[in-house]
Amino acid sequence: YHSEKDTQIRYHHRYACMRHSPLICPNQGLVEKLAILRRHREIEGFDMQSLSYERVISVLKAFPYHITLDNIHEVSELPHIGSKICSKIQEFVQHGDISECKSILSGTRYHSLVEFTTVYGIGPATARNLYSLGLRTIKDLENHYKVSPQTRDDTAKSLNVDFTTRLPQLSIKVGLALREDLxxxxxxxxxxxxxxxxxxxxxxxxxxxxxxxxxxxxxxxxxxxxxxxxxxxxxxxxxxxxxxxxxxxxxxxxxxxxxxxxxxxxxxxxxxxxxxxxxxxxxxxxxxxxxxxxxxxxxxxxxxxxxxxxxxxxxxxxxxxxxxxxxxxxxxxxxxxxxxxxxxxxxxxxxxxxxxxxxxxxxxxxxxxxxxxxxxxxxxxx
Ligand code: DCP
Ligand code: MG
Missing domain, CATH: 3.30.460.10 (Beta Polymerase, domain 2)
Structure with a gap:
């Protein structure tokens, strides 16, 4: 349906609905590093920053060439790409990594918060609260919410829907019980x-x-x-x-x-x-x-x-x-x-x-x- 030329014309548009964004792009490694920075902003509650990163990532996903020092100037002129982010892209192009990613990944906080949000019903704010209580692992959460292997089986089996009353939210306890599956x-x-x-x-x-x-x-x-x-x-x-x-x-x-x-x-x-x-x-x-x-x-x-x-x-x-x-x-x-x-x-x-x-x-x-x-x-x- 689309020619390669079509893709090459469209990548600089400022709206994502005008660009061609494939599942895997030529700069996938860079995109994955930036996704860590985005996730970090999101999980710490900096929603505007998270959205900025999401836009940057989205623009890069549509860029049809492998980014090198030779074409990075072209990247810097793309919409939504500011000078701060461009220096991070340059860092990746030169060193294959971004130092801020390394420092985020070297601590426990990011890993715990990300792990907590794998439970259905736990979003960033709840995850941060649980962390501030001193909880660090899924095991900690299971102790906190009193989920044992037995209750895990029981909960999954006994889930029910009462169509006559208000529907219950999936509780964190149930979310924990179904975590591996979901x-x-x-x-x-x-x-x-x-x-x-x-x-x-x-x-x-x-x-x-x-x-x-x-x-x-x-x-x-x-x-x-x-x-x-x-x-x-x-x-x-x-x-x-x-x-x-x-x-x-x-x-x-x-x-x-x-x-x-x-x-x-x-x-x-x-x-x-x-x-x-x-x-x-x-x-x-x-x-x-x-x-x-x-x-x-x-x-x-x-x-x-x-x-x-x-x-x-x-x-x-x-x-x-x-x-x-x-x-x-x-x-x-x-x-x-x-x-x-x-x-x-x-x-x-x-x-x-x-x-x-x-x-x-x-x-x-x-x-x-x-x-x-x-x-x-x-x-x-x-
Ligand atoms: N969607 C939306 N607004 C919502 C819910 C959904 O715009 N409130 C749209 C965007 C999503 C699509 O619906 O791409 C499906 O949402 P999912 O959360 O299921 O996300 P995906 O299907 O894209 O990915 P996956 O389910 O693999 O995580
Ligand atoms: Mg889906």
């Missing part, structure tokens, strides 16, 4: 198997549903952290409770069959309530923990599964919005707002000055409406 990566074949099982169950509730596996899988990742599926049906009415109903019915059925063992979230997007138009309420999502039944061949592990239901009018914006990457999505919104006077998110496209809604019939149309050239999903790894 942090192991999901191969493409299992993503496809899970998708097949889910759509088979859905067909029993309502035939003729359409779906797209989105997220990292669609961007070509060999292994994903979770499974994201966007679902619709041509007869679904937006605005009413149909979308919501179908989502809840499916989750309930999967739960009854023992396939979904926990539901962390089950409700509509409320991001766009300011508009108060029915179309903005048509995305319904369920964030769950899913497990394939064990068979003779293998014992399965718990997986994070996100199900997103969209009315047909907003199916393609949902697919684009849930394909990612996060940086690609962030710049799609920014581009729409700043350059086109439009509003974009997973649940729709509208014109800002009069809130006129648009209903694209394909992914290509989403890009057309936003005045963007279409970019293949595998080049959206910004």
């Amino acid at each position: 942090r192991s990566r999901i191969p493409r074949s299992e993503v496809e198997e899970i998708h097949g099982v889910v759509m088979n169950e859905l067909a029993n509730i309502r035939s003729g549903c359409v779906s797209t596996i989105t997220g990292g899988y669609r961007r070509g990742k060999d292994e994903s952290n979770d499974v994201d599926i966007v679902i619709s049906h041509k007869d679904l009415k937006s605005g009413g409770d149909q979308v919501k109903g179908l989502c809840a019915q499916l989750v309930k059925r999967l739960h009854d069959k023992g396939l979904v063992i926990h539901v962390m979230h089950l409700s509509g997007f409320r991001e766009h309530n300011a508009l108060r138009t029915s179309h903005w309420d048509t995305l319904e999502k369920a964030l769950t923990v899913f497990i394939l039944p064990d068979d003779k061949k293998q014992k399965h592990v718990h997986r994070r599964l996100d199900l997103i239901f969209a009315a047909p009018e907003v199916y393609w914006t949902a697919v684009v919005g849930w394909t990612g990457s996060k940086m690609f999505e962030r710049d799609l919104r920014l581009w729409a707002k700043q350059e086109r006077g439009m509003r974009f998110d997973s649940s729709g496209i509208s014109r800002r000055h009069d809130s006129k809604l648009y209903f694209p019939n394909s992914e290509q149309e989403v890009f057309d409406l936003l005045g963007l050239e279409w970019i293949h999903p595998t080049l959206r790894n910004a």
